[in-house]
Amino acid sequence: MDWIFTQTQQVFAALSRLLTTPFFDIGNKQYSISSLIALGVLALLVFLAARSISEWIKRGLLVRLKVDRGSREAIASVISYLLTAIGLLILLQQAGINLSSIAVFAGVLGIGFGFGLQNLASNFISGLTLLVEQPIKVGDFIEVDNLLGTVENISIRSTIVRTIDGVCVIVPNIRFVENNIVNWSYRDPKCCIHIPVGVAYGTDPILVTEALSSAARMEPNVLSNPSPKVWFKGFGDSSLNFELLAWIDQPHESEPIKSALNFRIDHEFRHRGIEIPFPHRDLHIRNAEALAALFNKSGATDINNAKVHESEVKPLEQQKPTPKSPNNWTLRDLLRRVTYFEQCSDLELRQLIEYGYRQLFPAKQVVCQENDPGESFYIILSGSVEVFSQRLEKYIATLHEGEFFGEMSLLMGAPRSATVRTLSDTILFVVDRNDLQKVLVDHQELADHIAQKLSERQQVLRDLGLLTEAALEQTPLVWIRNRIQTLFGI
Template identity: 75%
Template sequence: MDWIVKETGEIFAGLSQLFTTPVFEIGNTRLSLGSIVQLILLAIAVFIASRATSEWIKRKILVRVKLDRGTREAIAAVIGYLLAGFGFMIVLQTAGINLSSLTIFAGVIGIGLGFGLQNLSSNFISGLTLLFEQPIRAGDFIEVDGLLGTVENISIRSTIVRTLDGVFVIVPNVRFVENHIINWTYKDPKCRIHIPIGVAYGSEPILVTEALLAAARMEPGVLSSPAPKVWFKNFGESSLNFELLVWIDRPQGSDPIKSSLNFAIENEFRDRGIEIPFPQRDIHIRNLEEITHRFHKTSATDVPNGKVNSHNSTITPNPKVLPKSPDNWTLRDLLRRVTFFESCTDLELRQLIEYGYRQLYPNGQAVCQENDPGDSFYIILTGSVEVFSQKAEKYIATLHKGEFFGEISLLLGTPRSATVRTLEDSILFVVDRNDLQKLLVTHQELADQIAQKLSERQQALRDLGILTEEVSEQTPLIRIRQRIQSLFGI
C-alpha cells in the first residue's frame, strides 16, 4: 500500500515539475507550460467576454438609439475588437510579460505573416475598411461578381451574404474592395426596373402604352411616384420593341415583381387584341406565274370534266360587328370625348395617358370621402356623380361627362370638403398629385378651367356654410390663379 502512495506522489511531483519548469523566455519573463495554458484560458475568456459585451451593447443600447441595422452591426463589431485587444494586453501585463519586449518578435512575425498569409492579411485590412467606411452594411441588398443577396454579417475576414434562394455564401472581404459592387439599398432603396416587350407590326403604339401602364398600375409593388413610363425602343426585325420602366422600393423583390408584371402584361395584351409576334422571315419565290399556272392545271384535272361543283362550296357571311360598350372603349377614345382633349393628336394623347389612368366605379360607390386627405384629381369620362356634404347633410351638385372634381383639396392643401358618389356606372380619369403639374403644364386651357370652376365651387360652398375661409381683398379667381402658379409654375 505504501508503494502505491509513493508512486502517486512521484507522478504528481513529475507533473508539477513539468508544468512549472520554464519552457522559454520572453524578455525577462520565463514562461512554463502551466503559465502558457493559463494565458490561453484567459485569452479565451477575454474573447468570450468581449463578444458577449458587444452583443449586449448592440441589442440593449444601440437598438434604443434607433440606429439602422448596418450601423449597429459595425459599431458592435468595432467595440468587440477593441475590448478583445485591451483584454489581451491586460492578460499579458498580468502574466508579467513586458509588451516592449515583444516589439522585435512581433516585427519578425509580421514579416512572416506578410509573406505567408497574404490573403488572410488582405482580407483583414479589407474587413476593417468595410467596417469603418461602410460602403456596404448588414441588411444591404448587393450584387458582386454576379452574386445577388442580402448582407447578413461583416467580420474581419469575410462577409456572409444570403441569396434570394436562402443560401448563405461566405465571401472574402477583399472581393468587396477590389471589385465593383452594386449596392441596391445604398442611401435610397428606390430603383427602376426595365421590362422589355415586343409587339407585332401594325399595333397602335398608344394602345400598347395604355396596356403597359395599366399592367404597371395593377402591381402593388410598383410605386406610383415616380410614375411608370413606356419607351419605344426601336423597330425590330419582326416586332416593335417597347420597354416598361417602373420604380420599386424593395430591390429584393425585383424578380417576383417582374414576373407579376409579365403576367399582367400578357393578360392586358390578350384582352386588347395586341399580338406578341414570332420571328418572321419573308420568302421570295421566282417564276411565281409558272408555278401558279401548273397548280391551276393540276387542280382542274382532279375534278371530272374539269368542272368544279359549286354546290359544295358555301359562303359564310361576314359576322355583324357589335358596337363596343363604353367599358370596352380604349382610353384614347374616352379622352377624345372630353372637351379639353378632343383636339389632341395621338402623340399628345399617348403622353396624356402617362399622367393618369382610367378607373371604373359601379353605381353607388363612393369615389372620395369628406375630410379624407386629397391625393387625386378626377375627370369624368362616362357616367355621372353626385357631390354632397355628409356633415351638413346638404346636396351640392351633380357632375356629368367632361366635368372634373377633387381640385379643391389638391390645390388648397385641405381635406376633402365633400363626398362624391357615382349615380351610375362611371369611368373616371384619375390623375395623382405628382402628375397633376405635368398635366396642367401641357394643357393650359384645363388649368384656366380649373381656376374658374374652383372659384365658383368655393363660393358655392361658402353659401352653403360648408367652407369657412376668410375672404381676402383679392377676388377668388385671382387668388386661385396665383395658387396654381405658385404650386405648378404655370
C-alpha cells in the same frame, strides 16, 4: 490502501512538476504549461467579454437610438475588435510579458507572414475598410461579379451574402474593394426596373402605352411616384420594341416584381388584342409561274360545294353593327370625348396616358370619402357621380361625363370636403397628386377651368377656412389662379 494513496500522490506530484516546470523564457519571465493554460483561459474570457459587450451595445443601446441595421453591425464589430485587442494587451502586461522585448520578433514574423499570407492581409485590411467607410452594410441588397444578394454579415476576412435563391456565399473582402459594386440599398432604396416588350408591326403605340402603364399601376409593389414610364426603344427585325420603366422601393424583391409585371402585361395584351410576334423571314420564289402551273394541274376546287344557302346569310343592310361598350373603348378614345383633350394629337394623348390611368367604378360605389386626405384628381370619362356632404346631410351636385372633381383637396391642401359616389357604372381618369402639375402645365385650358370652378365654390372654401382676409380682398378667381401658380409654377 496506503500503497494506492502513495502512488496517487506520486502521480499528482509528477503531473504538478510537469505543469509548473518552466519550458521557455520571454524577456525575464519564465513560462510553464500551467501558465500558458491560464493565459489561454483568460484570453478566451477576454474574447467572450468583448463579444458580450458588443452584442449588448448592438441589441440594446443602438436599437434604442434607432440606428439602422447595417450601422449597428459595423459599430458592434469595431467595438468587439477594439475591446479584444485592448483586453489582450492588458492581459499580456499583467502576465509579465514585456511587449517591447517581442517587438522585434513580431516585426520579423510580420514580414514573413506578409509575404506568405498576402491575400489574408489584403482581406483583413479590406474588412476594416468596409467596417469604417461602410460602402456596404449588413442588410444591403448588392450585386458583385454577377452575384446578387443581401449582405448578412461582414467580418474581418470575408462577407456573407445570401442570394435570392437563399444560398449563402462567402465572398473575400478584397473583391468589394477592387471591383465595382452595385449597392441597390445605398442611401435611397428606390430603384427602377426595366421590362422589355416587343409587339407586332402595325400595333398602335398609344394602345401599347396604355396597356403597359395599366399593368404597372395595377401592381401593388410598383410606386406611384415616380410614375411608370413607357419608352419606344426602336424598330426590331420582327417587332416594335418598347420598354416599361417602373420604380420600386424593395430592390431585393425585384425579380418577383418583374415576374408579376410580366403576368399583368400578358393579361393586358390579351385583353386588348395586342400581339407579341414570332421572328419571321420573307421567302422569295424565283419560278413562281412554274409552281403555279404545277398546282393548277393537281385539280380544281368545286365551287358548288362551297356555296352557302342564301337563307343563312343576312342582307348587308340588315346586319347592324353591335354598339361597343365604353368599357371596351381605348383610353385615347375616352379622353378625346373630354373637351380639354379633344384637340390633342396622338403624341399628346400618349403623354397624358402616362400621367394618369383609367379606373372603372360600379354603380353606388364611393370614390372618395369626406374628411379623407386628397391624393388624386378625377375626370369623368363616362357615367355620372353624385356629390354630397355627410356631415351636413346635404346633396351638393351631380357630375356627368367631361366634368371633374377632387381638385379642391389637392390644390387647397385640405381633406376631402364631400363624399363622391357613382350613380351608374362610371369610368374615371385618375391623376395622382405628383402628376397633376404635369397635366396642368400641358393643358392650360384645364387649369383655367379648375380655377373657374373653384371660384364658384366660395362658400365651401369659407366654411373650410381656406379663404383668408388677404384672399377675400382679391376676387376668388384671381386668388385661386395665384394659388395654382404658387403650387405648380403655372
